[in-house]
Amino acid sequence: MTISTSSPEDLIRAEALALGFDLCRFTDLDDAWPAAARLAEFIDAGRHGEMTWMADTAARRRHPRAMWGDAKSAIVLGVNYGPDTDPRAALADPTRAAISVYAQGDDYHELIKSRLKALARWLQPRFGGEVKVFVDTAPLLEKPLAERAGAGWQGRHTNLVSRELGSWFFLGSILTTLELRPDPPEAVHCGSCSACLQVCPTEAFPAPFQLDARRCISYLTIELKGPIPTEFRAALGNRIYGCDDCLAVCPWNKFAQVAKEQKLAAREALRAPSLAELAALDDASFRSLFSKSPVKRIGRDRFIRNVLYAIGNSGDRALAGAARGLLLDPAPVVRGAAVWALSRLLPAEAFAALRVEHQAEPDPDVRAEWGRESPRDLGAKIEPPASP
Structure with missing residues (x-):
């Protein structure tokens, strides 16, 4: 023995x-x-x-x-x-969705x-x-x-x-309840690097080692139930579920040596899906696509809200049809996001005509979206998101 x-x-x-x-x-x-x-x-x-x-x-x-x-x-x-590649590459095509790496698998x-x-x-x-x-x-x-x-x-x-x-x-x-021999604690090894703070699109870090979740894209797209505050919408870009920017720029990532087959695998369909296809999801197709996925927990309505903000940020007028088709969606949070997206994509005259057409909107938050002056009304130039 x-x-x-x-x-x-x-x-x-x-x-x-x-x-x-x-x-x-x-x-x-x-x-x-x-x-x-x-x-x-x-x-x-x-x-x-x-x-x-x-x-x-x-x-x-x-x-x-x-x-x-x-x-x-x-x-x-x-x-x-x-991930096998830099997840920020998904930000380069504003007509496709960026889903946080952790949520691309089961x-x-x-x-x-x-x-x-x-x-x-x-x-x-x-x-x-x-x-x-x-x-x-x-x-x-x-x-x-x-x-x-x-x-x-x-x-x-x-x-x-x-x-x-x-x-x-x-x-x-x-x-x-066992008494096990402790390992020594780890010290901070960030040195003078502050890349993670500088890359944040919404300036969610009030100071090093501090986070204001109310400004964090992960919080805004996952935890927040209602409309996302207007001050953050443009900064979302095409990020529709979470944000990997602060993680992706960390220089310590290059030392991560783990066999590929041991990683939790991403689903190919969730790497950079089309915004137009996602906007067409009803509740059943949403549940089917995100079966066993953490994305499923936010529900179809909140997810489509995020997709519509991304459509509004795309600068691609061809996506206006996908947004217009959701102006009569049963969920107010979806209708409101569709209004905002169209305000970014349509000429001022076309958006004003839609506003008249939907003046009987019953929800106060959605009426407030219709009541905002669109960027095009104000003469603002809508630029597509910059490449990472």
Whole structure:
């Protein structure tokens, strides 16, 4: 009989890698949790916007043990989803949609949770203890936890950066009653680089290491339920679900060396789909296209809202027909976005005629869209988005 001399941590790490994780680190839960104070400042400043669940669960986020008092250690795991090419290339064709890289494949919550549960089932018979698995669906501050475990550091864009995986990886965690040997925490390795702050189209970073979600395109296109504020619409360009700009410019990405077959795969149909085709989706076809995708959770109406803003930014008058066909859509948020798109694409006279035709619009937000002076009424020149 061969007796293994490997430590529990070595054995757990080896099993995690065998299950498809790309990194595995450990930390204890003994120290104070400064991330709680940063979260409180974020919420007090109102930077969480409509994400009221962040304020509602703030007490449970103040420390991992606030969620589970018996937990002694955390196993932090990462899965690479790095793209094969620079995702900003999708911005060069304003008639096609840019979907955030993480949302181009199956929903990572389900993919990672199944691996976490498999690791937990392997772990308990061998080492005992109790476990609970988490993947971005519970009030656990996973990025600070990962930083403590040495999985990476929170960069100036507030996202986690790894020396092995760059900015492109998902996190999952297992809290356990086991006492595992902690890995050393990771230091910040951003140096003087501020590329992620400078590239943001909406200036969502009020200072390094701080984010105002209300200005972030990911928040605006995913979390915000109503019309997107007019001040941000042009800056969306053709980004219809999330934004990868701050991640894509990080120089640490070039050090991400992970076998291609191990990455979470993107669907070809979601790499840069046609705006015209997306605008034609009804609820059933939306659900079919985005089956098992994280995009599905925002629903068809919010998604079409985003598509219409992108159509308005395209500078392509040929897309006006797709927008006009949605002026009678049942959803007010869709009708309002269609009005804005047409105000950007149509000659002033044609838009004014449509305004008269739809003067009986019942929704106040949509009436407000019709009431705005169009850029062409004001003599503004509509330019297509600049290439990245």
